[in-house]
Amino acid sequence: MKYNFDQCIDRTNSNAVKYAIRESYFGKKDVIPLWVADMDFATPECIRKAVVERAEHEIYGYSIKPEGYFNAIQNWLKKIHQWEIPKDSIYFSPGVVPGLVFSILALTEPGDKIIVQTPVYFPFFISIEGNNREMLINPLKENDGYYEMDFDDLKAKIDSKTKMILLSSPHNPVGRVWKKEELQELVEICVENNIIIVSDEIHADLVFAPNTHYPLASLSKKAKQQTLTFMAPSKTFNMAGLSTSFVIIENPTFQEKYKALLESYHLANGNLFGNVAAEMAYEKGEEWLEQMLVYTQGNIDFVTAFLKKNIPQIHFLKPEGTYLLWLNFKALNMNDSQLKEFLIHQAGIGLNQGTIFGENGSGYMRMNVACPQSLLEKALIQLKTAVDLLD
Ligand SMILES: Cc1ncc(COP(=O)(O)O)c(C=O)c1O
Structure with a gap:
């Protein structure tokens, strides 16, 4: 792959909403942020260069x-x-x-x-x-x-x-x-x-x-x-x-x-x-987009395989589009506020609560998978550890 989507870019000091407001939104500043719908991938270089070039004008x-x-x-x-x-x-x-x-x-x-x-x-x-x-x-x-x-x-x-x-x-x-x-x-x-x-x-x-x-x-x-x-x-x-x-x-x-x-x-x-x-x-962005979609599809397959093997109670249907997964947590038998607390404080991951999308989002969470696979893996391991402790 020409572009490196595995690269972990530190966004903590860039005022990125996804990172900067974790404490006020989740009440915990170190949750792994898989919520706000932007990506943790670098914006394509051709775009960054064009912006920098224009910024250099006086x-x-x-x-x-x-x-x-x-x-x-x-x-x-x-x-x-x-x-x-x-x-x-x-x-x-x-x-x-x-x-x-x-x-x-x-x-x-x-x-x-x-x-x-x-x-x-x-x-x-x-x-x-x-x-x-x-x-x-x-x-x-x-x-x-x-x-x-x-x-x-x-x-x-x-x-x-x-x-x-x-x-x-x-x-x-x-x-x-x-x-x-x-x-x-x-x-x-x-x-x-x-x-x-x-x-x-x-x-x-x-x-x-x-x-x-x-x-x-x-x-x-x-x-x-x-x-x-x-x-x-x-x-x-x-x-x-x-x-x-x-x-x-x-x-x-x-x-x-x-x-x-x-x-x-x-x-x-x-x-x-x-x-x-x-x-x-x-x-100029088409090639980057094609590769980003391949990488993201790989992330979706990774989550599918991980959950199937390790936490089959949590499942989802592969999305036809978007980099967002709609995870069904109903088998954990928690109400929505218990689920929210569990994910933040036991699993240490920041997802979007299903009910904010409407009443029929109860029992679901939205997970953003447009990030390096290593981050996703860390989040899933934390989730598995937390779920195992429930038994
Ligand atoms: C369906 C949909 N519409 C709009 C937006 C946000 O658009 P904007 O930031 O341009 O207001 C999002 C962002 O997640 C979205 O998912």
């Missing part, structure tokens, strides 16, 4: 996004996702979550209902309720660890107040890469009921063969008109601190409303280093 003033920035996004989407989009459909977003909030503010009214499919990335909840909209919960159906959308439940719950859905695609935390047919069925329901689809596709590039990510808006003319698609190179290339998200909007009414809101907050410019990094990532 002035960091206001900057535009150059033609190359838009070309890089268009070429990436065409090559990686077979999706051709016009340049003028690309709008900036300071982050995917702020962009979800802008979409909610621009396209719905207080009191409107917005659909979420739990268990799901928890900032969706505050984005809705923090802006005086109501959550309509359409839980995913689970069968032996495999999650699917529950269209019957969705159709039964939609009413005249239901105006939008926040979709996680690929899905965080359950790791599903939605099939074309599933997305098409969702589009049909949304078009029929005039529900705007806000598709959070931040994990689009993090997909394991033979699965394919389909940008929902690319599936049909109807889908394109119904959808705002949020994407970013931030998860893909480990540069979440650089503010590099964007949204693709092809419906003229949505474009106008989103743009007006963004401009009213004077937020359309973005971060000069983020622009440089995003362009370079999409231009």
Whole structure:
């Protein structure tokens, strides 16, 4: 492998959220941090070099996004996702979550209902309720660890107040890469009921063969008109601190409303280093991404084999995409707060508690495996030792 993903990089003095706030979040500052969704791998060198080169310029003033920035996004989407989009459909977003909030503010009214499919990335909840909209919960159906959308439940719950859905695609935390047919069925329901689809596709590039990510808006003319698609190179290339998200909007009414809101907050410019990094990532990052996915797949296989051999009570279904595992701890027979305490204080590992993703996350924990395998091994050995002591 050309890139060294085994390298352990010390992040303790870099103000990394994953490391720096362990004490306040877990109450223990030395838990092995397998929580926040960024990677412990070095951001690709070509990106770091481009940022350093720009940083060496004497002035960091206001900057535009150059033609190359838009070309890089268009070429990436065409090559990686077979999706051709016009340049003028690309709008900036300071982050995917702020962009979800802008979409909610621009396209719905207080009191409107917005659909979420739990268990799901928890900032969706505050984005809705923090802006005086109501959550309509359409839980995913689970069968032996495999999650699917529950269209019957969705159709039964939609009413005249239901105006939008926040979709996680690929899905965080359950790791599903939605099939074309599933997305098409969702589009049909949304078009029929005039529900705007806000598709959070931040994990689009993090997909394991033979699965394919389909940008929902690319599936049909109807889908394109119904959808705002949020994407970013931030998860893909480990540069979440650089503010590099964007949204693709092809419906003229949505474009106008989103743009007006963004401009009213004077937020359309973005971060000069983020622009440089995003362009370079999409231009030169493909080989790094391919190898990172191979390494991460190896980590997933490693966890699978370790648990099967040593702690078969804890299990998960291999994710189709994302570097996040949705571990089922139900066989340990603990309630959620006991499980949380056990993992922090007996096992010494920091995971995301399942219930923050929704009520049906009870008994689960989310584990981030985008780290050197040696760190994962250490965490799993600590977990095994703690579980053995329970017997
Ligand atoms: C589904 C999903 N959306 C959005 C984000 C965060 O996006 P941003 O940092 O650009 O707001 C994450 C990060 O984990 C995520 O998993």
